Amino acid sequence: MTTIEFYFDPACPFAWATSRWLMDTTQRRTIDIGWRQMSLAVLNERADLNDKQQHHMEVSRKLGRVLAAAHNEGGDAAIGALYTALGQRIHNNGEPVTPDMVAAALTDSGLDPQLADQMTSTLYDGAVRVAHQQSQDKLGDTGGSPITCIDGQCFFGPVLTAIPGRSDGDQLFDAIATLARTPSFAQLQRPHNGPPDFSND
Secondary structure (H helix, E strand, C coil): CEEEEEEECCCCHHHHHHHHHHHHHCCCCCEEEEEEECCHHHHCCCCCCCHHHHHHHHHHHHHHHHHHHHHHHHHHHHHHHHHHHHHHHHHHCCCCCCHHHHHHHHHHCCCCHHHHHHHHCCCCHHHHHHHHHHHHHHHCCCCCCCEEEECCEEEECCCCCCCCCHHHHHHHHHHHHHHHCCCCCCCCCCCCCCCCCCCCC
16 A cells, blocks of 8 residues: 655646546555645745736635635545545636635535635635645645655655556656655656646546
């Protein structure tokens, strides 16, 4: 059994691609995934951002509040189901992030749709910060979304520009699991274009 903790921001398309790759891989590998929240809004709150980036951080902030509220109501299990329901709408379907959309995702996840009201509330801002700090503490550094921990070894990434097919996905998982078991491995990176395109998924 391989144990994975997956820290994600629901607004991040790269994290969505990675999460769907992991979910597909669970069909052929013995993997237990724990879904964990982090926040790009908190990570970038002191950054000098353009208008488009600021809008993206506002979406992150609103969804983060709802995730924290869902976790308060349903624990870790609620996070995974809600992430899937939100991600399919946002990243696969291109739906705008509105209270009605979030309420529908909550309903599909077996959660109270009124939790969508937390999008504009500051009630769970403290919980979002705590969850984000836990992701950074796990990584041992400052990192974005996603952060993947494999049997306790944590990395920023993998950053995927598409969801790999079955064969490539399995090879990727085996390679990353090998890196996680290699104490001397620290970092591997190459330039990429993005964000991912999910229009055909």
